[in-house]
Amino acid sequence: MTAQPPARGASPLDDEHLALMHRGVSITVATAGPGLQPNLTRAVGFRIDADRRRVTLFLARCDAADLLADLRDRPAVAVVFSEPSTHRTVQLKGFDAREVPLREGDDDLVAAYAKRLEADLASVGFGSAYGSALIAHEPGERVGVAFTVAAAFNQTPGPSAGAPLAPAATPLAPPAAPD
Numbered sequence: 001m002t003a004q005p006p007a008r009g010a011s012p013l014d015d016e017h018l019a020l021m022h023r024g025v026s027i028t029v030a031t032a033g034p035g036l037q038p039n040l041t042r043a044v045g046f047r048i049d050a051d052r053r054r055v056t057l058f059l060a061r062c063d064a065a066d067l068l069a070d071l072r073d074r075p076a077v078a079v080v081f082s083e084p085s086t087h088r089t090v091q092l093k094g095f096d097a098r099e100v101p102l103r104e105g106d107d108d109l110v111a112a113y114a115k116r117l118e119a120d121l122a123s124v125g126f127g128s129a130y131g132s133a134l135i136a137h138e139p140g141e142r143v144g145v146a147f148t149v150a151a152a153f154n155q156t157p158g159p160s161a162g163a164p165l166a167p168a169a170t171p172l173a174p175p176a177a178p179d
Contacts, residue, residue, distance in 0.1 A: 012164070013052045013165065025084075026082050089154075
C-alpha cells in the first residue's frame with residue numbers, strides 16, 4: 001500500500017502566521033530515521049504556494065544527507081519557523097515530503113531569507129556574521145524538499161503552545177507503512 005497525499009482543503013495558515021513565516025525566522029526541519037531516530041537540519045529558505053498548502057524548503061545537501069535519506073523511506077516531516085527576537089513559533093507537519101527540483105527565482109528567495117534572519121538576529125545583539133554562519137552553504141549544494149501542510153500548530157512558548165492553528169486537513173498520524 002502506498003501513502004496517499006493529503007486531501008486538498010483550506011490551509012491552516014492564516015495571514016498572521018504566514019506573515020511570521022516571512023519575517024526573520026530560524027527554520028528547523030526534522031525527520032525520523034531507522035528506529036525513529038530524529039534527524040534535524042536548518043533550512044536556508046523556503047517557498048510557499050499561493051494556496052498556502054504546499055511548502056518547499058531549501059536545504060544545504062551536505063547538512064541534510066541523513067534527513068534526505070529518511071524522507072526516501074518515510075516522507076514525514078516537521079518544520080518549525082521561530083523568530084529569535086520574540087520566540088514566536090509555528091510548526092508545520094507533512095506526510096508526503098520529497099526532494100524536488102529548484103525553480104528559477106529560488107536563489108532570490110534564499111538571499112532575501114538570509115537578510116531577514118540576519119536582521120532579526122542583529123536586533124537581539126548577534127552580528128551579521130553569526131546569521132550568515134548559521135545558514136552558510138554553497139549554492140550548488142542547495143536542494144528543495146516539498147510537502148503538503150497536513151497540520152499546523154502554535155509552538156510559541158506559553159499556555160497556547162501545541163494548539164492547532166486550524167483543524168488538520170488530514171489525520172495527524174503518518175500514513176501506514178507499506179506491507
